[in-house]
Amino acid sequence: xxxxxxxxxxxxxxxxxxxxxxxxxxxxxxxxxxxxxxxxxxxxxxxxxxxxxxxxxxxxxxxxxxxxxxxxxxxxxxxxxxxxxxxxxxxxxxxxxxxxxxxxxxxxxxxxxxxxxxxxxxxxxxxxxxxxxxxxxxxxxxxxxxxxxxxxxxxxxxxxxxxxxxxxxxxxxxxxxxxxxxxxxxxxxxxxxxxxxxxxxxxxxxxxxxxxxxxxxxxxxxxxxxxxxxxxxxxxxxxxxxxxxxxxxxxxxxxxxxxxxxxxxxxxxxxxxxxxxxxxxxxxxxxxxxxxxxxxxxxxxxxxxxxxxxxxxxxxxxxxxxxxxxxxxxxxxxxxxxxxxxxxxxxxxxxxxxxxxxxxxxxxxxxxxxxxxxxxxxxxxxxxxxxxxxxxxxxxxxxxxxxxxxxxxxxxxxxxxxxxxxxxxxxxxxxxxxxxxxxxxxxxxxxxxxxxxxxxxxxxxxxxxxxxxxxxxxxxxxxxxxxxxxxxxxxxxxxxxxxxxxxxxxxxxxxxxxxxxxxxxxxxxxxxxxxxxxxxxxxxxxxxxxxxxxxxxxxxxxxxxxxxxxxxxxxxxxxxxxxxxxxxxxxxxxxxxxxxxxxxxxxxxxxxxxxxxxxxxxxxxxxxxxxxxxxxxxxxxxxxxxxxxxxxxxxxxxxxxxxxxxxxxx
Numbered sequence: 001x002x003x004x005x006x007x008x009x010x011x012x013x014x015x016x017x018x019x020x021x022x023x024x025x026x027x028x029x030x031x032x033x034x035x036x037x038x039x040x041x042x043x044x045x046x047x048x049x050x051x052x053x054x055x056x057x058x059x060x061x062x063x064x065x066x067x068x069x070x071x072x073x074x075x076x077x078x079x080x081x082x083x084x085x086x087x088x089x090x091x092x093x094x095x096x097x098x099x100x101x102x103x104x105x106x107x108x109x110x111x112x113x114x115x116x117x118x119x120x121x122x123x124x125x126x127x128x129x130x131x132x133x134x135x136x137x138x139x140x141x142x143x144x145x146x147x148x149x150x151x152x153x154x155x156x157x158x159x160x161x162x163x164x165x166x167x168x169x170x171x172x173x174x175x176x177x178x179x180x181x182x183x184x185x186x187x188x189x190x191x192x193x194x195x196x197x198x199x200x201x202x203x204x205x206x207x208x209x210x211x212x213x214x215x216x217x218x219x220x221x222x223x224x225x226x227x228x229x230x231x232x233x234x235x236x237x238x239x240x241x242x243x244x245x246x247x248x249x250x251x252x253x254x255x256x257x258x259x260x261x262x263x264x265x266x267x268x269x270x271x272x273x274x275x276x277x278x279x280x281x282x283x284x285x286x287x288x289x290x291x292x293x294x295x296x297x298x299x300x301x302x303x304x305x306x307x308x309x310x311x312x313x314x315x316x317x318x319x320x321x322x323x324x325x326x327x328x329x330x331x332x333x334x335x336x337x338x339x340x341x342x343x344x345x346x347x348x349x350x351x352x353x354x355x356x357x358x359x360x361x362x363x364x365x366x367x368x369x370x371x372x373x374x375x376x377x378x379x380x381x382x383x384x385x386x387x388x389x390x391x392x393x394x395x396x397x398x399x400x401x402x403x404x405x406x407x408x409x410x411x412x413x414x415x416x417x418x419x420x421x422x423x424x425x426x427x428x429x430x431x432x433x434x435x436x437x438x439x440x441x442x443x444x445x446x447x448x449x450x451x452x453x454x455x456x457x458x459x460x461x462x463x464x465x466x467x468x469x470x471x472x473x474x475x476x477x478x479x480x481x482x483x484x485x486x487x488x489x490x491x492x493x494x495x496x497x498x499x500x501x502x503x504x505x506x507x508x509x510x511x512x513x514x515x516x517x518x519x520x521x522x523x524x525x526x527x528x529x530x531x532x533x534x535x536x537x538x539x540x541x542x543x544x545x546x547x548x549x550x551x552x553x554x555x556x557x558x559x560x561x562x563x564x565x566x567x568x569x570x571x572x573x574x575x576x577x578x579x580x581x582x583x584x585x586x587x588x589x590x591x592x593x594x595x596x597x598x599x600x601x602x603x604x605x606x607x608x609x610x611x612x613x614x615x616x617x618x619x620x621x622x623x624x625x626x627x628x629x630x631x632x633x634x635x636x637x638x639x640x641x642x643x644x645x646x647x648x649x650x651x652x653x654x655x656x657x658x659x660x661x662x663x664x665x666x
Contacts, residue, residue: 007145007148007186007187008186008187008190010135010136010139010149010152010187011149011152011187011188011190011191011194012190012191012194013135014128014131014132014135014149014152014153014156014191015152015156015190015191015192015193015194015195015198016194016195016198017131017135018124018127018128018131018132018152018153018156018157018160018191018195019156019159019160019194019195019196019197019198019199020198021101021105021124021127021128021131021157021160022124022127022128022156022157022160022161022195022199023160023198023199023202023203024105025105025108025109025120025123025124025127026120026203028105028106028109028113029108029109029112029113029120029281030113031109031113032062032109032110032112032113032114033046033112033113033114033280035113036058036061036062036113036114036115037050037058037115042284043115043279043280043284044276044277044279044284044285045284047115047272047276047279048276052273055115055269055272055273055276056266056269056270056273057269058114058115058265058269059114059115059116059264059265059266059268059269059272059279060262060265060266060269061114061262061265062110062111062113062114062115062116062261062265063111063114063116063260063261063262063263063264063265063266063316063317063318064259064261064262064265065110065114066107066110066111066261066317066318066319067257067258067259067260067261067262067317068258069103069106069107069110070103070107070261070317070319071257071258073099073103074097074099074100074103074104076096076097076100076104076126077100077103077104077107077108077126077319078107078317078318078319079247079314079317079319079414080118080122080314080320080321080322080411081104081108081122081123081125081126081319081321082122082125082126082175082176082321082322082411083411083412083414083415084096084126085125085126085129085150085154085176086175086176086411086412086415087415088129088133088150089147089150089151089176089177090415094132094133094136094143094146094147094148094149094150095133095137095146095635096129096130096133096134096150097130098130098133098134098137100126100127100130101126101127101130101131101134104123104126104127104130104319105123105127107318107319108120108122108123108319108320108321109123110319111261111313111318111319111320112280112281112320113280114265115265115268115269115272115279115280116264116265116268116280116313116318116319116320117268117278117279117280117282117306117309117310117312117313117325118281118310118313118314118318118319118320118321118322118324118325119281119320119321119322119323119324119325119327120161120281120320120321120324121157121158121161121162121321121323121324122320122321122322122323123319123320123321124157124158124160124161124321125153125154125157125158125171125176125321126157127153127157128152128153128154128155128156128157128195129150129151129153129154129157129176130153131153132149132150132151132152132153132154132156132191133146133149133150133153135149136149136150147177148177148187148188149187150176151172151173151176151177151188152172152187152188152190152191152192153191154171154172154176155168155169155171155172155173155188155189155191155192155195156168156191156192156194156195157195158171158172158192159191159192159193159195159196159199160195160196160198160199161199162377162380162381163196163199163200163203163205163380164196164376164377164380164381165189165192165193165195165196165380166192166376166380167373167376167377167379167380168192168195168196169185169188169189169192170372170373170376171370171373171377172188172192173185173188174370174372174373175368175370175373175411209283209286209287209290209381210287210290210291211290211357211381211382212290212291212353214350214351214353214354214357214382214386214387215350215386215387216350216386216389216390217348217349217350218348218349220345220348220349221348221349221350221390222389222390222393224337224341224345224349224355225355225358225390225393225394226393226394226397227337228333228334228337228338228355228358228359228362228394229362229393229394229395229396229397229398229401230397230398230401231333231337232330232333232334232359232362232363232365232366232394232398233362233366233397233398233399233400233401233402233405234401235303235307235329235330235333235363235366236326236329236362236363236365236366236367236398236402236410237366237401237402237405237406238307239307239310239311239322239325239326239329239363239367239410240367240402240406240408240409240410240413241406242307242308242311243307243310243311243314243315243322243410244413244414244417245311245315246311246312246314246315246316247311247314247315248315249315250263250264250315250316250317257317260316260317261316261317261318263316264312264313264315264316264317264318265316265318267312267316268309268312268313271305271308271309271312272309275298275301275302275305277298277302277305277306278302278305278306278309281324281328282306282324282325282328283324285302285328285331286327286328286331286356286360289331289332289334289335289352289353289356290331290353290356290357291353292335292351292352292353292356294332294335296335296336296339296340296352299332299333299335299336299339299352300332300336302328302332303329303332303333303336306325306328306329306332307325307329310322310325322367322410323364323368326360326363326364326367326368326410327360327363327364329363330356330359330360330361330362330363330364331356331357331359331360332356332359333359333362333363334352334355334356334357334358334359334360334362335352335353335355335356335359336352337355337359338350338351338352338353338354338355338356338359339352339355341355354387354390357378357382357387357391358378358387358390358391358394359394360378361374361375361377361378361391361394361395362374362394362395362397362398363398364377364395365394365395365396365398365399365402366398366399366401366402367402367409367410368409368410368411369399369402369403369409369412370399370409371395371396371398371399374395374399375388375391375392375395378391379391431517431518431519431522431553431557432517432518432519433517434517434518434556434557434560435514435515435516435517435518436512436513436514436515436516436517436518436521436535436548437514437515438518438556439518439548439549439552439553439555439556440514440535440545440546440547440548441546441547441548441549441552442546443468443534443544443546443547444464444467444468445468445469445470445474445544446458446467446468446469446470446480446501447469447470447471447501448469448470448471448477448500448501448502448505449500449501449502450469450500450501451499451500452498452499452500452501452503452504455480455500455501455504459480459482459485464482465481465482465531465532466479466480466481466482466530466531466532466547467479467480467481467482468534468544468547469501469502469504469505470544471502474543474544475542475543475544476511476534476536476542476543476544477502477505477507478505478506478507478508478509479505479506479509479534480501480504480505480506481506485504509530509533509534510524510527510528510530510533511533511534511535511536512524512533512534512535512536512548513535513536513537513538514535514537514538514545515538518553518556518557521533521548521553522550522553525550525553530550531549531550531551532547532548532549532550533547533548534546534547535547535548560638589654589655589656589657590654590655590656590657590660591619591652591653591654592652592653592660592664593622593650593651593652593653594650594651594653594660594663594664595648595649595650595651596645596646596647596648596649596650596651597663600645600651601645601646601647601649602644602645602646603644603645604641604642604643604644604645605618605639605640605641605642605643605645606641606642608645610653614655614659614662614663615655615656615659616653616654616655616656616659616660616663617653617654617655618639618651618652618653619639619652619653619654620636620637620639620651620652621636621637621639621643621645621649621650621651621652622634622635622636622637622649622650622651622652623635623637623646623648623649624646624648624649634650
């Protein structure tokens with residue numbers, strides 16, 4: 001089978017499974033909704049008929065069930081899911097635990113089915129991505145191919161959820177991958193199409209919303225749609241800020257994570273006492289806005305209530321997406337804006353429903369910073385080309401304003417807070433995973449009372465450009481740089497008996513701590529125009545531990561990239577080989593995968609010195625995944641000097657066959 005045929009077949013399988021996953025989530029939501037609210041499809045009508053105490057109790061009970069499920073089985077299922085998929089793509093080459101699909105489906109369905117104010121699109125993205133990752137791991141594909149399969153699953157999830165195959169594919173490449181390359185785009189499109197076919201077979205070829213026919217009444221309206229885009233950009237930014245404020249608030253709350261979703265459920269119930277529209281996904285209310293059946297004051301109120309309700313649901317630890325809430329908020333914002341415009345210019349503007357439709361795309365565009373996906377989703381929902389021009393104007397203006405005011409999107413802000421920048425690629429994130437302690441080196445110090453005449457002899461006889469002055473037992477005072485002494489050396493005869501080292505130090509030198517990452521170090525090098533920085537103890541800021549040179553950081557970066565590239569090549573090359581027996585690669589040179597000998601356990605590779613003692617090279621270490629109890633999966637680790645061998649590790653070694661046989665028998 002050719003590589004191209006292999007990828008296409010796998011993409012079809014992922015599309016099928018992700019399509020069924022999306023359908024399964026919809027049926028699960030309906031099951032839990034019927035169980036808690038009673039039979040019926042319209043959640044809004046069901047909620048309005050409930051007594052007040054049930055409106056509070058149902059989401060609280062849902063949170064009480066969801067909390068333990070997420071906490072004990074898969075913490076990745078907490079929140080809206082898409083950032084976790086993006087992190088897996090950037091940091092772990094697309095590796096997602098298989099259990100995530102099941103736990104995410106259960107937790108999100110429970111959250112939504114009991115009234116949680118979140119969407120189902122984020123969960124189906126994470127479920128589809130988990131399916132794609134699991135299949136890729138079973139087939140032992142390379143990291144690049146695994147990332148593509150994850151994107152296939154994400155595209156299939158969105159396509160099945162919205163009955164929108166083009167938007168699903170674009171969502172995946174624009175948000176998840178950020179790569180429009182043809183070799184990766186083709187399988188993503190195929191998965192998206194297959195998932196849509198599955199969805200249409202079981203659910204029918206219906207759009208997600210009941211969208212009336214709209215048209216542009218006059219060219220003047222384009223100005224109004226531009227204003228709508230700016231308005232929605234501000235609303236999108238407010239949504240992002242409130243969501244992450246809520247997450248921080250609940251993170252600081254001193255109660256168990258198991259209980260927090262129940263607290264959030266109580267808050268949702270209280271909010272819904274007067275306005276039950278905030279329950280669940282909210283598609284019924286969106287349809288009302290699209291048909292112009294909501295009063296302007298209710299539209300305005302629902303903007304802020306939905307922002308609050310979604311933020312509380314996710315911040316407290318519930319599971320669900322932000323895509324549908326963004327559509328809801330956009331429909332309310334657009335409906336309100338359109339009502340005002342129609343009151344002022346009744347003859348030159350369309351009804352509020354047209355603005356509600358465009359507002360949906362504009363808020364999604366501003367929140368996700370993905371205008372292409374937003375435009376195509378709304379376009380596929382309407383299948384009407386007449387709406388495309390105002391839609392493009394509003395989505396682009398919203399995205400530009402939101403991006404100007406906040407660099408990070410609603411998805412990437414969570415990653416940025418974790419020190420992950422997807423825009424710089426995984427190579428830049430290498431620096432964030434390396435620390436100052438990895439490149440720290442000792443430094444010669446100069447006592448503070450060192451006479452100037454001796455200091456001159458010391459400096460002129462040294463190849464260093466920066467000198468570290470200390471008091472007592474390595475208490476850091478500051479640095480002396482050779483280029484700063486040029487003027488003083490001109491008056492050497494008059495100053496040599498007057499000055500000591502402490503008179504010459506610069507005490508405003510920025511410093512590093514051992515736990516700082518190397519990305520932070522590089523920023524300090526550039527900002528302060530320095531090529532080396534002192535490193536102080538984290539607990540005792542006055543204690544000098546050593547220094548870090550800019551060249552060392554660059555060398556560490558290049559070395560790490562080389563190791564990762566080498567590991568990828570080796571993994572691709574030996575991934576399908578059975579290395580239990582020793583495999584001869586060349587005359588006398590062999591490769592083997594073996595369990596770590598008991599004598600190696602508890603020691604790092606530097607202490608073992610396998611190359612010096614045995615003449616063998618460690619190419620890869622497979623360790624037990626510590627992600628959760630009973631995961632049973634092995635993950636590949638790049639060998640480092642300080643990598644400690646643990647019980648159960650498997651080593652991939654290369655060397656002379658007779659030496660490898662001896663090591664296997666240790």
